[in-house]
Amino acid sequence: MRGEEYSPQKIASIVQADLERSGQFRGNALNQAMDELTRPDFSVLKQKGDEALLTGSISKLADGRYDVRFRLWDLVRGQDLGGQSYATPVADLRLIAHRISDFIYEKLTGEKGIFSTRIAYVTKLGGRFSLWVADADGENAQAALTSPEPIISPNWSPSGHELAYVSFEARKPVVYVHDVASGKRRVVANFKGNNSSPAWSPDGRSLAVTLSRDGGSQIYLIPAQGGDPRRLTQTTSIDTEPIFYPDGSALYFVSDRGGSPQIYRMPTMGGPAQRVTFSGTYNISPAISPDGRWMAYISRINGQFKLHVMDLKSETTQFITDTGPDERPSFSPNGRLIVYSTLLQGREALMTSTVDGRIKARLAGQNGDIREPHWGPFLKH
Amino acid sequence: MNKTLITLTLAALLAACSSPVKLNEVPVEEKAGVALAAPSEQAPPPPARSAVAGIDARPLTGVAPGPEGVTKVIYFDYDSFVIKSEFQSVIEKHAAYIKQDSKRRIALEGHTDERGGREYNLALGQKRSEAVRKALNLLGVSDAQMEAVSFGKEKPAVQGNSEEAFAKNRRAEIAYK
Numbered sequence: 001m002r003g004e005e006y007s008p009q010k011i012a013s014i015v016q017a018d019l020e021r022s023g024q025f026r027g028n029a030l031n032q033a034m035d036e037l038t039r040p041d042f043s044v045l046k047q048k049g050d051e052a053l054l055t056g057s058i059s060k061l062a063d064g065r066y067d068v069r070f071r072l073w074d075l076v077r078g079q080d081l082g083g084q085s086y087a088t089p090v091a092d093l094r095l096i097a098h099r100i101s102d103f104i105y106e107k108l109t110g111e112k113g114i115f116s117t118r119i120a121y122v123t124k125l126g127g128r129f130s131l132w133v134a135d136a137d138g139e140n141a142q143a144a145l146t147s148p149e150p151i152i153s154p155n156w157s158p159s160g161h162e163l164a165y166v167s168f169e170a171r172k173p174v175v176y177v178h179d180v181a182s183g184k185r186r187v188v189a190n191f192k193g194n195n196s197s198p199a200w201s202p203d204g205r206s207l208a209v210t211l212s213r214d215g216g217s218q219i220y221l222i223p224a225q226g227g228d229p230r231r232l233t234q235t236t237s238i239d240t241e242p243i244f245y246p247d248g249s250a251l252y253f254v255s256d257r258g259g260s261p262q263i264y265r266m267p268t269m270g271g272p273a274q275r276v277t278f279s280g281t282y283n284i285s286p287a288i289s290p291d292g293r294w295m296a297y298i299s300r301i302n303g304q305f306k307l308h309v310m311d312l313k314s315e316t317t318q319f320i321t322d323t324g325p326d327e328r329p330s331f332s333p334n335g336r337l338i339v340y341s342t343l344l345q346g347r348e349a350l351m352t353s354t355v356d357g358r359i360k361a362r363l364a365g366q367n368g369d370i371r372e373p374h375w376g377p378f379l380k381h
Numbered sequence: 382m383n384k385t386l387i388t389l390t391l392a393a394l395l396a397a398c399s400s401p402v403k404l405n406e407v408p409v410e411e412k413a414g415v416a417l418a419a420p421s422e423q424a425p426p427p428p429a430r431s432a433v434a435g436i437d438a439r440p441l442t443g444v445a446p447g448p449e450g451v452t453k454v455i456y457f458d459y460d461s462f463v464i465k466s467e468f469q470s471v472i473e474k475h476a477a478y479i480k481q482d483s484k485r486r487i488a489l490e491g492h493t494d495e496r497g498g499r500e501y502n503l504a505l506g507q508k509r510s511e512a513v514r515k516a517l518n519l520l521g522v523s524d525a526q527m528e529a530v531s532f533g534k535e536k537p538a539v540q541g542n543s544e545e546a547f548a549k550n551r552r553a554e555i556a557y558k
Contacts, residue, residue, distance in 0.1 A: 016389075019389060026387070026389070027388070028390050028391070029390075030390050048390075052388070054390070109387070142433035142435065143435045144433055146436075148439075148440040149438070152503075169439075169440075173530065173531070178436075180434070192528055212529070216507070217507055238501065238505070240504050241501065254500075261501055284500075285498050305497070305498075327499070
């Protein structure tokens with residue numbers, strides 16, 4: 001793009017990295033600079049086998065913002081696929097690059113891109129824990145909370161504006177809901193004993209949580225503003241890690257009522273639970289794809305904790321990583337990618353994988369051990 | 382279009398300005414409830430949409446002593462939530478101490494070794510702290526003076542993944558408030 005070497009963010013390389021991480025694109029950088037008004041020489045570019053071309057420019061405006069313009073060309077049909085222009089503060093330049101990736105992804109695949117979504121994750125460094133909000137590529141992380149005590153289980157609200165999480169700063173697990181932009185937060189569950197594993201309902205009105213207030217760990221539904229919990233499970237075993245099926249009609253959760261931790265499904269309004277996992281003696285941490293088709297989860301096989309994916313219709317499963325131990329999978333909002341934490345060279349790190357396991361990428365992140373990712377929703381803008 | 386990789390060419394950048402643009406990095410500050418603000422030059426640029434306001438949690442203070450010379454840590458076997466007989470006298474001494482003063486408050490903090498998922502281990506740790514709570518309760522300690530909680534695998538006493546480290550982390554701790 002014209003002007004990019006003076007820009008604080010390298011728009012074209014961010015776009016290339018985004019699209020390659022999706023597993024559906026291969027990018028080449030041209031050494032020739034072309035802005036959004038230049039018409040490309042289709043015959044020359046097509047000969048190299050390229051199918052699409054991104055051109056553009058970036059310049060600084062008088063009020064300190066940046067003017068970013070781009071155009072996408074279909075080289076195969078010789079067509080202008082359109083473009084956009086943005087006036088943006090410098091702090092949002094990466095976001096604009098991700099919006100460009102989304103535009104390209106949607107024009108060329110017909111599906112919604114996830115590149116301007118955000119991921120929350122937790123780091124542990126020295127004796128301190130931090131909850132970060134980062135771009136979907138792991139970059140541009142900003143801390144929502146730092147604490148001398150652990151933070152686990154961040155979970156984005158359907159609006160993308162709030163994060164529920166468990167913080168141990170009171171020397172016990174308490175569930176908070178935190179408005180990311182303002183830093184205002186409220187306690188939604190601090191009953192006697194443990195309060196953990198928050199999961200937003202798809203309508204954003206309630207949270208499923210695990211509470212030990214009645215003795216063991218059981219699943220309850222609580223209003224998102226806080227209030228009286230309604231108990232959903234009625235066992236003397238451990239019932240935890242609830243998550244909603246995308247239409248809100250059912251909860252998937254972990255229970256050891258059968259003697260070992262397995263994944264079950266029950267109607268949200270209460271009712272008998274059906275077991276979902278039958279292979280192995282330890283299946284936990286379910287995540288459901290937005291189209292309701294896939295379940296990602298962690299299964300212990302030969303002592304190793306590995307990310308698995310189950311086709312919920314056929315109930316066939318496969319493991320998709322060759323690292324481990326894997327933890328806490330979370331789907332991207334277009335259902336195409338899974339983010340999870342694993343151990344790489346002795347450090348906890350975040351990876352994304354396509355649902356079939358073919359294309360994987362390590363996410364950039366903060367220093368320290370990185371864990372507990374959760375992928376945020378599409379934002380309305 | 383889904384099966385084949387789409388190849389995309391990205392045109393490189395041309396120099397547009399003759400003078401380099403000053404980098405305007407926004408430092409991340411962690412003040413409670415304060416939105417991040419960029420240093421202003423002439424007219425302040427419009428606020429960024431991706432702003433995240435940070436909170437810094439302070440450590441809790443206030444720990445009271447327990448009975449002198451009595452350990453506050455009870456260890457458990459793998460996959461077990463049963464208090465071994467060797468800890469029975471420890472529990473009895475704590476029960477006696479707590480019952481001396483109805484204002485005494487304790488938290489029972491359950492822990493696991495580092496194998497397995499965080500939330501499931503939180504629940505397993507809870508079974509350990511619950512076991513100690515029940516044992517104290519049987520000896521006459523009031524529930525109003527106790528709270529059983531868990532840290533799961535989040536606060537190991539010993540780092541590492543040897544059997545020795547695992548054994549030192551499977552525990553319940555009695556914390557006087």
